Amino acid sequence: MWFGVNPLRWNKPTAVSPRGHRSLKRHLPPQGSKEDSTSTTSPTNQGSSVHPPPTLCNSSSPDHTPVVPLQAPFSATPPPAPTSTRVLYGHTAGVCALLASDDRYIVSASMDATLRVWSRGSFHCYHVLKGHRDVVCAVALNATFLVSGSHDFTVGLWRAAADFRLHRRLDGHAGHVTHVAFVPSANVAVSAAEDASLRVWQCDVGLCLAVLSKHTSRISCMLITPTAIWSGGADAVVSVWRVPLSTSTSTCAALLLGFFRVHTKTVQALVQCQQTVLSASNDGFIQTYDVVTLTPRRRLVTGPPWYMLACLHRNRQVVASAGDGTLWRCDLDGTEESNARLEVLPGVWIPHVQLHAASEGFLACVAASTLFVVDVRSWRVVGQCDTPHGGLIHSIAWLNASTVLTTGADGLIHCATFHLPHDDKQEKC
Known part of the structure; x- marks a missing residue:
């Protein structure tokens, strides 16, 4: 998954500039700890005193959206805090x-x-990968390669089976590289950038197969399937491309499968649920x-500006953050009458949603630093905590069935473990 600095600028008026040549103030770990050490703290309920507990919107909401009654009457009891927390130190920005x-690493x-x-x-830092010259804001991993995207306009390829040594730095983009992903079951990577293009790379030899x-x-x-590449842009367009197999048939005209102008503002998210692809827009x-x-x-639903989508494949449902x-x-x-809506933190945008993929029973999301x-x-919300990042959370990820990782501008990786109400029917993870 990825979350660079620029999407914050796209979605909100506050600008965040890429790393310049100025010195970066290092976040120092507690006294006596190593640079890549971890810190464990006791659980607290600090977040509950700052933000009111989330509630379900009722049928008298301003936009009159019908809501299915899915939880017990509102209780003043705040959602449980984590049972334990941990902090990973090492990054200096x-x-x-x-x-x-x-299932092997955290990257x-x-x-x-x-x-x-x-x-x-153990949360020990195995490797520090150096090779980019500016902000690294996107990452993907398969069995053979790690691919990274940077504001230095390059794509990095690292050999996962060889101590993550730098394999190649791929040039070609004329703007910040903000998305990277692998084509399933192939050593082919796709990168997307602010230069309005996507590039398809043959990882073994570092060859650019196509410029889309x-x-x-x-x-x-963007969304990658075994046979197609879906892309959404700030031009409100959704495009579909055939995955190129060689450079001989890799012209844009030959690879373009679909071009849809169904939105009027930036396309923020693309997700696939069985035989359906969904796009969400501002x-x-x-x-x-x-x-x-x-x-x-x-059109599945009409509502506020959308930011992220997560698909519940088993129930043919989608969760959208607004x-x-x-x-x-x-x-x-x-x-639309069957849609359910949950107020998490009224008036504060939700830029990240991450479903626990194995169980599809729990979903992590963030608003501001919570x-x-x-x-x-x-x-209903079953866990809540204020993170130590002190500002917008840049990315989130599930580590296991009960632990969520968050990152922010402070250079820390925060691990929060919750006691979640698993039942017998839910798949064990």
Whole structure:
């Protein structure tokens, strides 16, 4: 997963500049600890006194959105705090992207122009990867390679099976590289940048297979499937591309499968749920598309500006985060009357949503510097804590079935473990 500095600028008026040549103030760990050490603290309920407990919106909400009653009457008891917390030190500037879905490592990317590879068990820092010259804001990992995207306009390829040694630095983009991902079951990587283009790379040899340049503004999101590359831009366009297999058939015209102008503002998120792809935009619409016919289907919901999507594959539902501090749960086959809405932190945008993929039972989201854990089935907040980042949280990731990692501008990785209400029917993780 990734979260660079620039998306904060795109979504909110406050600008965040890339790392310049000025010295960066280092965040020092507590006295006596090592540079890449960890710190454990006792759980607190500080977040409860700062923010009111989240509540369900009722049917008399200003926009008259019908809401299914999914939880017991409101209680003044704040959501439980973490049972334990831990802090990972090492980066000397803000951490922009975090990856913890791999069963081998945690990988972090930072404004200090480095990546760090951590142990999932001991939290020891195995490797510090140096090779970029500016902010590293995107990262992806497969069995063979780690790929990184940087504000120095380059893509980094690192050999995961060889102590993460730098394999190649790939040039070609003319703007900050903000997204990277792998094509499933292939050593082919895709990068997206502020130069309004995507590039497809053959990782083994570092060859650029194609330059996809139909957009007229920066690429704001992308979705990779085994057969297609979906991209959304600040030009409000959703494009679909065939995955190139060689350079001989890699012209834009030959690879372009679809070009949709269904939104009027920046496309913020793309997600696939079975045979349906969904796009969410700042214009307040969530649009669905047929994966097979590559045609738009219908607008799933109309509401506030949208930022992130998470798919509940088993129930054919999607969770969307909004700019007004709410989460929405929508049925792909239902009507707007069946949608459920949850107020997390009223008036504060929710830039990150991360579903625990194995169970699909819990969802982590953030608003400002506060982390929330939501039970997807009962549609209520079951965990909450204020993080030590002191500002916007840059990225989040599930480490396991009960622990969530967060990062921010302070260079720390914060680990919060919650006691979550698992039941017998939920898949053990």
